[in-house]
Amino acid sequence: MRGPGRWWRRKSTLAKVEAYTRWSFHFMMLVEFSVAGGPLLGQLVRGERSGAAGPGPTVLLILLVAGHCALCGVFASRSLDWHRGQRARPTRLLWILGTATVAVAATTAVLVGPGGLGGTDRNVDDAAFGTFALVMAFGAGTFTLGMRNRRWVLAGVVGFAAGSGLVALVCGALGAVALAAAVVVLFAAGFFTLTYVLSLWLLNVVHELDEARETRTRLAVAEERLRFGRDLHDVMGRNLAVIALKSELAVQLAQRERPEAVAQMVEVQRLAHETQREVREVVRGYREADLSSELAGAKGVLTAAGIDCTVTGPAVGLPAQTQSALGWVVREAATNVLRHGDPRWCAVEVRVLEERAVLTVENDGAPDGAAGPGRGSGLIGLRERLAEIGGTLRAGPTGDGRFLLTAEVTLPSGAGAGADPTDSDVLPGGVESGRFRIAGTGSEVTP
Incomplete structure (x- = not known):
């Protein structure tokens, strides 16, 4: 445990928050597989123990759910990079995820038979209904990570909820069951979407705080440079202006062969030495620390x-x-x-x-x-x-x-x-x- 501990301590606060957010998104894959695939695993074990034949459809559904979970994890990671400006928007993967979500849900309804989602022949198959609804809900929540506009996010959640009800009807479910599936997907997808949005908001806030901290440091350095420049200007500006005027006067007097030119140059020399001394004092005061x-x-x-x-x-x-x-x-x-x-x-x-x-x-x-x-x-x-x-x-x-x-x-x-x-x-x-x-x-x- 010492190695992972050092790896975590070496990270900055910003890196820790980003790692926490990224692994939280990955953890949602395990949640989806546990909740949506768990009943199927239980059904498979019960079927094998009872000697029931035909476990093939259940195994296929478990594999489809596992593949859907992995696809959601990859898309969530790339979407996080896109939100942080580290890669382009994963548009192709976005449509692949949406299509795969509908396909896995529809396959679930088809493989369990005509009445598996609540047809006229028998009651609702709880495992099939749970897998159908949760795959649609997790897929919809992850799908909205590829959007930034809030209206499009809301439209995506509502669209997946309405689509789940339509798919259930097409697969032979009763109207009440289709409506129940749409409601479950709406609320579950809304919860997952809200979780993702809040996580991204928190990560953006931490990034902005880190950038503000760097900006404050740069401003402090710039302010110190301005102060030093202002002190140099106050010390040298006046003396250099006088030196320039007296030098110009000395040139004119020298051109007229007037003896006052020497006195003016002596004054220029005195001002230059005084300016040099004052600059040393400014630099000495700047370099000394109390x-x-x-x-x-x-x-x-x-x-x-x-x-x-x-x-x-x-x-x-x-x-x-x-x-x-x-x-x-x-x-x-x-x-x-x-x-x-x-x-x-x-x-x-x-x-x-x-x-x-x-x-x-x-x-x-x-x-x-x-x-x-x-x-x-x-x-x-x-x-x-x-x-x-x-x-x-x-x-x-x-x-x-x-x-x-x-x-x-x-x-x-x-x-x-x-x-x-x-x-x-x-x-x-x-x-x-x-x-x-x-x-x-x-x-x-x-x-």
């Missing part, structure tokens, strides 16, 4: 994605370089949690030991094997960043679908003294410093 802000941001992002996030540890009192490096680790780890696997919870902990600051990020739902999130280029960059300040980074699966990332940074002597666990200063975002805990499903803060 640990407390990144912790609060990671908690908010993961909670918005439906992940129970817990953050524990001191967020202040660390050197600026250490906070910046650990902040980048938190940012990259939160990105990997969202990008890899299908996590339900994530725990982030910051610990200040004697001469070390240790950050751990653990989550479930990680893919098995060494090819998981531990080999991403982002983590390689984090290792290089931490190595510059004497830190290390370890990341990898720990078993049972869990993934653990650990970052350690050596602190200067006395650097962690300010991180008093009893400190009650409030950090930006309403997160208290010292030992604190942020529950991913609420606003509880426990110092």
Whole structure:
């Protein structure tokens, strides 16, 4: 059971819902064979035990029902692919299924004899009537999977119900029996159709939610790019405009051999150096990460994605370089949690030991094997960043679908003294410093 369990855990939520929907459609084949073919099997066994002759028609009906079940399963699978846009509409198979459904039902009525469905010679054969009605009902429900228009779906159910009554009359059934068959097929086919429609609706909703999540991520990246571009424009736009004007003035003065041209070019040089310095400051501010802000941001992002996030540890009192490096680790780890696997919870902990600051990020739902999130280029960059300040980074699966990332940074002597666990200063975002805990499903803060 361990192998199938790993196969299921490796799937994302979207893949799990799609697999559940697909196998639910396949399970309907077994339901049809059990309900429609079960009475025939029982009739065959009773006939053999009693020594009755002529089991051939019953065996033929059982084989026809089994073939019809397999055809319904294949059509349901291809129709699901069509609804998801993965293949063209199975039009030919749609008409084959409709024809086969009517043919199997009619064969059932013919093989049981003139009075098998309730003729004038004898009473209704319960096994034959059940097989006839259920084959028509399951066939009609599966047939509607090949349609998207609700009116056509309703017309298909009603058409199969009316057709079942007509086929029963043609095969010699009484009017009351034909009407009963039509009513049974109408309600049973309507139930199966509703089940299929709701399953497809749920699958489409999950797909839309997944697409919305990806769109939200792309919008966040685009917003950050716009912010960075706006900051660069605010810094460089004015200075570049002044540089262009003064350069043009210097050219005109130089053409007139005026000595003021040199002063203008000196001013251009000063503005260029100032612009270069301001751009460095913008880039430096963009590349630096604040640990407390990144912790609060990671908690908010993961909670918005439906992940129970817990953050524990001191967020202040660390050197600026250490906070910046650990902040980048938190940012990259939160990105990997969202990008890899299908996590339900994530725990982030910051610990200040004697001469070390240790950050751990653990989550479930990680893919098995060494090819998981531990080999991403982002983590390689984090290792290089931490190595510059004497830190290390370890990341990898720990078993049972869990993934653990650990970052350690050596602190200067006395650097962690300010991180008093009893400190009650409030950090930006309403997160208290010292030992604190942020529950991913609420606003509880426990110092």
